[in-house]
Amino acid sequence: SRPVDPQADDAERAAESALRPSTLGEFQGQPRVSEQLGLVLAAARNRGAVADHVLLSGPPGLGKTTLAMIIAAEMSAPLRISSGPAIQHAGDLAAILSGLGEGEVLFLDEIHRMSRPAEEMLYLAMEDFRVDVVVGKGPGATAIPIDIPHFTLVGATTRAGLLPGPLRDRFGFTAQLDFYDDTALRRILMRSATQLGVRLSTEAAAEIARRSRGTPRITNRLLRRVRDYAQVKADGTVSLALARDALDLFEVDDRGLDRLDRGVLEAVCARFGGGPVGLSTLAISVGEETDTVEEVAEPFLVRQGFLMRTPRGRVATPAAWRHLGLTAPVGAPG
Ligand code: ADP
Numbered sequence: 001s002r003p004v005d006p007q008a009d010d011a012e013r014a015a016e017s018a019l020r021p022s023t024l025g026e027f028q029g030q031p032r033v034s035e036q037l038g039l040v041l042a043a044a045r046n047r048g049a050v051a052d053h054v055l056l057s058g059p060p061g062l063g064k065t066t067l068a069m070i071i072a073a074e075m076s077a078p079l080r081i082s083s084g085p086a087i088q089h090a091g092d093l094a095a096i097l098s099g100l101g102e103g104e105v106l107f108l109d110e111i112h113r114m115s116r117p118a119e120e121m122l123y124l125a126m127e128d129f130r131v132d133v134v135v136g137k138g139p140g141a142t143a144i145p146i147d148i149p150h151f152t153l154v155g156a157t158t159r160a161g162l163l164p165g166p167l168r169d170r171f172g173f174t175a176q177l178d179f180y181d182d183t184a185l186r187r188i189l190m191r192s193a194t195q196l197g198v199r200l201s202t203e204a205a206a207e208i209a210r211r212s213r214g215t216p217r218i219t220n221r222l223l224r225r226v227r228d229y230a231q232v233k234a235d236g237t238v239s240l241a242l243a244r245d246a247l248d249l250f251e252v253d254d255r256g257l258d259r260l261d262r263g264v265l266e267a268v269c270a271r272f273g274g275g276p277v278g279l280s281t282l283a284i285s286v287g288e289e290t291d292t293v294e295e296v297a298e299p300f301l302v303r304q305g306f307l308m309r310t311p312r313g314r315v316a317t318p319a320a321w322r323h324l325g326l327t328a329p330v331g332a333p334g
Helices: 008-016 032-047 066-075 090-098 117-128 182-196 202-210 216-233 239-251 258-272 280-288 290-303 319-322
Strands: 054-057 079-083 104-111 130-133 144-146 152-157 172-177 305-310 313-316
Touching: 008 216, 054 066, 066 079, 066 104, 066 152, 090 117, 090 130, 117 130, 117 152, 182 202, 182 216, 182 319, 202 216, 202 239, 216 239, 239 319, 258 280, 258 290, 258 305, 258 313, 258 319, 280 290, 280 313, 290 305
Parallel strands: 054 152, 054 172, 079 104, 104 152
Antiparallel strands: 130 144, 305 313
16 A cells, blocks of 8 residues: 555554544644634534534545544534445435434535435435435335434535535535645644654654645654654654655655656656656556556646646656656657
């Protein structure tokens, strides 16, 4: 697995849960989202009402699950967790909804991957706190309405645009999470380091933050690797030099590129003169699947301004040549 993968597996999720902030006050970065959400929740609490449904959108690892947990904690309500892919039949959703208690928070991760019938059931549940359970088949089938408790749905999706309009419209509050700046990541690091019992210099924190691709999940993961390194190679204190050595060992460079990212950039520059080069040719030349190059490496390289997608293929930018320490030939594209 890549040290800079924005997704987590189950084992990592367990390690992460120790590092989750549990209040909005501890949640770093995303100042606008934090303030707006704080207001929405405080208003609901003052009214003694159940909070509006909340939609959280943004790339993996930016804190959607964490915010869902914070919402439940701030509303002093239990949290139920499920996900779009786990709800294939409307009946699955009916079972979850009818099992909720009054005021509970239901977190549906990857809500855009729910099946169509479940989605339609959810519209009604969100709006009228009711589900229609169909009994029987064919012309004799009847829908029996069942009231369900008032609940707060927190939906998470990587892109709000993936949701059908009618579903999107039923959320009272929508928050778009952005990649974090280095200041917020440094604060997250200092807090995580305290939690893990690691002594981290401010320069080391800045170094780890810079290599974390704007993603708290990656920040915390890199910190755990640096901690391991410090425990084995030093006395457990993390200096700048030690952080650099550890991150170099794990092949995460000073802009957060790993071996795959650099391999792709090097291929475009060194083998194809800076491009344009077609995606499948590029994938073959780095020995990866086309999907891996397109979905795993490319988005970050494009976001960092190292790579451009053009109708004729992938093109390296002047920043890519500079980053690799190479000189672009005269007349190179980009
Ligand atoms: P997502 O659900 O968007 O994939 P998570 O909520 O699971 O992301 O967050 C991944 C990790 O990053 C968790 O360990 C969490 O504690 C940490 N994290 C995310 N956002 C923040 C934040 N704003 N402040 C502190 N830690 C954060």
